Amino acid sequence: MSFLKGSTTLLTYGSRVLVRGDGWKFTSRAFSVNAALGLSEEQQQIQDVALRFAKEEMAPNMERWDREELFPVETLQKAAELGFGAVYVPADVGGTGLSRLDASVIFEALSQGCVSTTAYLSIHNMCVWMVAKFGNDTQKKDWISRLASMKCLASYCLTEPGAGSDASNLSTSARKDGNDFILNGGKAFISGGAETDVNLVMCRTGKPGPKGISCVMVEKGTKGLSFGKKERKVGWNSQPTRALILEDCRVPQANLLGHEGEGFSIAMQGLNGGRINIASCSLGAAQASLDQSVNHLKVRKQFGVPLANFQYLQFKLAEMATSLVASRLMVRQAAGSLDRGDASAPTLAAMAKLHATDACFRIVDQALQLHGGYGYLKDYPVQQYFRDIRVHQILEGTNEVMRMIISRDLLQES
Amino acid sequence: MSLRVLVGVKRVVDYAVKVRVRPDHKWVVTDGVKHSMNPFDEIAVEEAVRLKEKKIVSEIVAVSCGPPQSQETLRTALAMGADKAIHVEVPAKDAELLSPIHVAGIIAKIAKDEKIDLVILGKQAIDDDSNQTGQMVAGLLNWPQATFASEIVQADGGLKVTREIDGGLEVIQVKLPAVITTDLRLNQPRYATLPNIMKAKKKPIDKKSPADLGVDTKPRLEVVSVDEPPVRQAGAKVANVEELVQKLKEAGRI
Numbered sequence: 001m002s003f004l005k006g007s008t009t010l011l012t013y014g015s016r017v018l019v020r021g022d023g024w025k026f027t028s029r030a031f032s033v034n035a036a037l038g039l040s041e042e043q044q045q046i047q048d049v050a051l052r053f054a055k056e057e058m059a060p061n062m063e064r065w066d067r068e069e070l071f072p073v074e075t076l077q078k079a080a081e082l083g084f085g086a087v088y089v090p091a092d093v094g095g096t097g098l099s100r101l102d103a104s105v106i107f108e109a110l111s112q113g114c115v116s117t118t119a120y121l122s123i124h125n126m127c128v129w130m131v132a133k134f135g136n137d138t139q140k141k142d143w144i145s146r147l148a149s150m151k152c153l154a155s156y157c158l159t160e161p162g163a164g165s166d167a168s169n170l171s172t173s174a175r176k177d178g179n180d181f182i183l184n185g186g187k188a189f190i191s192g193g194a195e196t197d198v199n200l201v202m203c204r205t206g207k208p209g210p211k212g213i214s215c216v217m218v219e220k221g222t223k224g225l226s227f228g229k230k231e232r233k234v235g236w237n238s239q240p241t242r243a244l245i246l247e248d249c250r251v252p253q254a255n256l257l258g259h260e261g262e263g264f265s266i267a268m269q270g271l272n273g274g275r276i277n278i279a280s281c282s283l284g285a286a287q288a289s290l291d292q293s294v295n296h297l298k299v300r301k302q303f304g305v306p307l308a309n310f311q312y313l314q315f316k317l318a319e320m321a322t323s324l325v326a327s328r329l330m331v332r333q334a335a336g337s338l339d340r341g342d343a344s345a346p347t348l349a350a351m352a353k354l355h356a357t358d359a360c361f362r363i364v365d366q367a368l369q370l371h372g373g374y375g376y377l378k379d380y381p382v383q384q385y386f387r388d389i390r391v392h393q394i395l396e397g398t399n400e401v402m403r404m405i406i407s408r409d410l411l412q413e414s
Numbered sequence: 415m416s417l418r419v420l421v422g423v424k425r426v427v428d429y430a431v432k433v434r435v436r437p438d439h440k441w442v443v444t445d446g447v448k449h450s451m452n453p454f455d456e457i458a459v460e461e462a463v464r465l466k467e468k469k470i471v472s473e474i475v476a477v478s479c480g481p482p483q484s485q486e487t488l489r490t491a492l493a494m495g496a497d498k499a500i501h502v503e504v505p506a507k508d509a510e511l512l513s514p515i516h517v518a519g520i521i522a523k524i525a526k527d528e529k530i531d532l533v534i535l536g537k538q539a540i541d542d543d544s545n546q547t548g549q550m551v552a553g554l555l556n557w558p559q560a561t562f563a564s565e566i567v568q569a570d571g572g573l574k575v576t577r578e579i580d581g582g583l584e585v586i587q588v589k590l591p592a593v594i595t596t597d598l599r600l601n602q603p604r605y606a607t608l609p610n611i612m613k614a615k616k617k618p619i620d621k622k623s624p625a626d627l628g629v630d631t632k633p634r635l636e637v638v639s640v641d642e643p644p645v646r647q648a649g650a651k652v653a654n655v656e657e658l659v660q661k662l663k664e665a666g667r668i
Contacts, residue, residue: 031446041486045493045611048450053605083608096608 050109058113065238080150111284115388122277127154134258152197193242194227215263224249235387275353282360285385289367327356354402454536460603463495481506492614493606518550548595
């Protein structure tokens with residue numbers, strides 16, 4: 001049969017051969033940790049396309065993008081051609097019209113190919129959704145098509161040097177001047193910083209607190225918009241991160257997204273989806289790391305036998321797999337809740353983000369350990385998954401803020 | 415030209431899977447194993463879609479013979495650009511015993527019923543590596559065949575096909591209707607786009623049985639046994655040519 005070794009019809013669609021051969025298997029035979037479980041036939045087809053794209057277009061480049069700190073815009077545009085640029089924007093507005101659950105499946109699959117690039121893709125998706133949901137007809141007509149195709153890229157700008165977890169205390173200001181806003185202030189840690197075409201900037205147009213915040217679209221090249229140096233990060237190196245600086249930056253009031261004072265709500269609604277997306281990226285990294293660990297334990301021998309024969313290591317794998325399945329269930333449930341518009345959705349999203357990002361980091365950390373010394377080498381992808389997903393416990397709301405959200409929901413007066 | 419094309423697609427064990435022999439030694443383990451469209455069939459669908467984009471082809475019909483899960487493979491063909499699909503349903507146990515001669519009979523009948531001008535098949539399936547179905551279809555229909563195609567272009571009164579053969583490349587001209595089988599370098603199949611996957615849900619899949627098509631699928635071959643290739647034996651080093659010749663003589667090789 002041609003799929004046994006030595007076949008003359010062995011196919012080589014982008015199959016990458018790593019240092020020791022087996023590191024890049026994407027398909028696990030395990031029945032339990034199958035990411036296709038519970039998905040409809042259509043969702044499985046969608047997952048297949050995403051996994052294939054991850055394997056052929058992203059995985060072979062993942063290491064180089066990290067090492068060279070390269071922002072793979074062409075690959076992102078290729079992904080957008082397939083519909084990955086605006087996954088959950090309704091089709092009648094110019095998006096792909098899929099659900100949050102479909103998006104979770106997609107981002108989990110793509111993350112196996114490169115977490116950092118997929119994470120940026122998910123941020124871009126979040127921004128396009130915000131424009132589609134809160135934009136007026138002119139803004140939608142102007143922006144959705146070129147954002148969906150990723151001919152134009154977007155950045156989400158909420159965090160400031162003085163306002164991280166305390167986001168609603170932000171101080172970037174926007175005062176009216178004729179038909180314009182004049183923006184002053186600064187944002188920190190902007191993903192895509194300086195290399196995206198539109199920045200969704202949360203700024204203060206009114207009184208202190210969340211209700212005084214508006215969301216304004218600031219285009220690349222606007223006078224008064226500048227950026228800090230590119231940050232040097234532990235991971236997420238295939239996307240540039242910079243501080244954003246606004247100095248008497250004049251922006252037409254027509255660039256206001258939604259209503260004045262609605263900006264914080266828009267930002268938080270964006271993040272509900274963003275948290276599910278980021279958690280999904282962690283799932284993908286954990287799945288890939290688990291698969292690679294299983295292969296490694298079968299191949300690596302010590303004391304005369306494969307490592308897979310040692311009960312301690314078998315039990316470690318079992319714990320990792322159980323934790324991954326639990327995390328995936330939480331993420332998908334949260335996605336379904338958001339799709340239905342349940343009141344529980346924001347809290348479930350926070351729980352899913354809290355649980356999955358923590359659990360998956362532990363899984364990937366354990367996977368690195370299971371690879372022994374090889375896990376520490378940059379020749380192996382495990383360390384990149386490890387470095388890339390570490391930040392998921394921090395951004396889009398720290399896992400401490402997730403606890404604030406959850407406890408507030410538990411303790412609210414009925 | 416406004417050709418009607420029939421593309422055959424087979425659901426096979428995914429090429430990346432590490433297969434294992436089934437305990438009864440009659441086939442490989444397929445339960446719970448990832449399956450996908452035969453890669454050469456993907457190339458066939460892609461070529462049909464490209465010909466349609468060039469307006470040489472007007473309609474693409476995809477066909478698959480197999481168990482209910484073959485519908486997934488047909489959905490993939492529809493998502494890539496086929497217009498409609500026909501699922502010739504054969505229960506899983508019997509599907510394992512289908513031979514190229516049965517499948518060829520089914521495809522030939524459908525080609526006649528659907529007034530097909532061009533049948534495009536993968537050169538072989540990666541599970542049984544038969545490399546017979548396309549040739550048999552041509553024989554049954556008495557149509558010309560162009561197998562192992564690496565390039566297909568329009569030509570006066572038909573198609574000009576470049577074939578990959580042992581000696582290199584051969585270019586032949588075939589009149590239509592004809593059968594073509596695809597080889598690896600014919601094209602690089604496209605990814606199905608998400609909108610196309612969603613549209614594919616609405617495209618029709620007709621169900622038929624081999625009996626409907628008047629084809630008898632009684633097995634004509636029996637699989638005696640399936641085994642792993644023998645484990646490679648260690649070799650031996652020889653000191654010089656004389657010793658090599660002597661060892662070869664001892665082994666009865668010369």
